[in-house]
Amino acid sequence: MTDLTKMTIASARDAMRAGEFTSVELTRSYLDAIEGAKALNAFSTNTPEIALDQATKADVRIKAGDAPDMCGIPLGIKDLFCTKGVQTQAGSHILDGFKPEYESTITSQLFDRGAVMLGKLNMDEFAMGSSNETSYYGPVTSPWRRGNDTAALTPGGSSGGSASAVSADLCLGATGTDTGGSIRQPAAFTGIVGVKPTYGRASRWGVVAFASSLDQAGPMVKTVRDSAIMLEAMCGHDPKDSTSADLAVPNFEAALSGDIRGKKIGIPKEYRLEGMPDEIETLWATGTEMLRDAGAEIVDISLPHTKYALPAYYVIAPAEASSNLARYDGVKYGLRAKIGSDEGITQMYERSRAEGFGPEVQRRIMIGAYVLSAGFYDAYYIRAQKVRTLIKQDFETVFANGIDAILTPATPSAAFGLGEMADADPIKMYLNDVFTVTVNLAGLPGVSVPTGIDKSGLPLGLQIIGQPWAEADMLNVAYALETASKFDSKPIKWW
């Protein structure tokens, strides 16, 4: 029998419909794979009973012949998604023991379509981080290594558990969330496909909030086709999220013709950074040629405010986080610190938050409180929101000039070692998001596609940025790039 963990969502869907194997068999293969991969620390909670129950029900639907695409597909769910009755901690100590009484809209949609939850996936605390090292559960290790070097590498972050699990064949797909690059950077680091849809495409209801005007969820999977299938199941209007768009969700998979003849692909000059490794430059040039060979028209474009995206992001995201995370006060759920008999509620709040939040989360909450405080609000927060308007206008201008999609590197480097950035300035870590953060600020869709391998054998990805609501066209360009690059590298199993 073929190794079921080597399937894709599309091939597993077709094989189950053809009766070649059942979802229960498929699910058991993945549960075994997860059991054997504890060294990666990708899963924070395992839910085998739920998985087998969902798989059994999925098999009934598949047999009846009217099962949706995601029916019987085993998934990992990022710990940021509230899952009814299942531990949900957002990678944080402050949500110790939290078991939601409700199900997030996205996981509800996936489960209604018959998807199977294998467990919850490790992540940076409250999605704040680029290496998964801020997680209270400890860092996730990437299944990739630099050749024969046994040094542990980061899978990226914040959706690091999702990236590691998909890349190591511990699930067919995983949910991720992306506030500044948290789907696309880890996807690029681990050689998988990660999609952040247009802001408002997928409901944020029941997803633990980090920065509400930037957060979007999306799929992390092995192929562009799988991303189209899973994205469609995750999207759609939700009356419970006031920023969710009331737009029909297209059949994304049907859009994958691979025909991009005549499409105008923009190459933004501002993404050519000083000191960027040659390998990233080369990868970008190669990807550009691949799209040209596929019949696209390549156009040099300018996005002049790119340089200011990261500093604007690091005002806006912490400001929103400081408001969103005010709810963690030791009263309604999670951790409550012990206080002395002579202390009161303020000490309880302050100590619970000091003990419950890790250093990076504390830092961002305090930065957020500062930039929103009286006297600094205009100088920092309002200024950043004005710069955000300019960043969005940069994109609107190039799209108005006929550009269909934009090609950029996904990350400024390949994956780095766990602990390698421990003593670095926090800003150095923030630079990981330099190519992805503009997309969140402008509310656009973006996809990271594995396109090459660096000299030490690590995957590298390119990013395609689409027009608002044009995920279908964007994924079709990604499909053309995937077809041309023939990327098929997998990590060699050591765990």
Add this chain to the structure above:
Amino acid sequence: MSIDTETARKVAHLARIEVAEAALEPLAGELSGILKFMEQLNEVDIDGVEPMTSVTPMALKKRQDVVSDGNIQSKVLANAPDTREGFFAVPKVVE
């Protein structure tokens, strides 16, 4: 703009995060570094630019002002560290 120890103490209190006295100085240094990074924004000409308030231009939906959910007291309290007689319980608030 650089943050001194006194400002760091104020910010920590605004954020309701307990910071030990000895940790205030390194915290001030870290926050100053991040603020310095943000100061690049001062190079941008923002005259006449409106701050972004909505990511996608859309009118927020309205709905009838009716109760659509409720009577779930036990669910609301299910995850609380301390509850008494159907309420969240907290340490004393006033003397």
